[in-house]
Amino acid sequence: MQKNKFLIIVVTGPSGAGKTSLLKYLPPEEFYISVSHTTRPPRKDEINGKDYYFINKEKFLEMIKNGEFLEWVEVFGTYYGTAKSEIEKAFSQNKHLILDVEVIGATRMKSYFGNSAVFIFILPPSIEEIEKRLKKRGTEDENKIKERIQRAKEEIKFAGWFDYIIVNDDLEKAKDNFFSIIKAELCRPFRNNNWQNILKSLIYE
Secondary structure, three states: OOOOOOOEEEEEOOOOOOHHHHHOOOOOOOEEEOOOEEOOOOOOOOOEOOOEEEOOHHHHHHHHHOOOEEEEEEEOOEEEEEEOHHHHHHHHOOOEEEEEOOHHHHHHHHHHHHHHOEEEEEEOOOHHHHHHHHHHHOOOOHHHHHHHHHHHHHHHOOHHHOOEEEEOOOHHHHHHHHHHHHHHHHOOHHHOHHHHHHHHHHHHO
């Protein structure tokens, strides 16, 4: 995929790492956060089209067959996927694209985006903290929480594969690190037309 001035940031981490809390700091006028499709039912206060696109399994499998997903994964019998149309939605609004995806889905995106995307892994400070955060949600029973913790242990093994790792032990500090990465990536020459013009003027005038 060709590089352009807009950022494509793939953010991932185990459930309970605090990805959602971190992404809420991004100004919506500049960043488009992708909305994933899922076959699970909506939780309390979740809105279709904002939190997820809630669809049935038949529709999801049809989308897989039609090649509509950038990535998709099945987790505990529930399907999650990111549609390719999310890229166009972001760029048509002149916004940077943030892809909030499952860890396995994020690894699959590497083959699609290559070096055009920035890959960030949000790491929790401990397994105990993951358990605490999952219980605080109050959306799953003890067995489901145990399953998610076991999955988290496996997902954390992939952390070193990503471009950046942010340890979310303190939300303010994690936010500062997150924005530092964004600022640094926006300073790269191929994303900054002003720099390109200045460089040309310095070289050719």
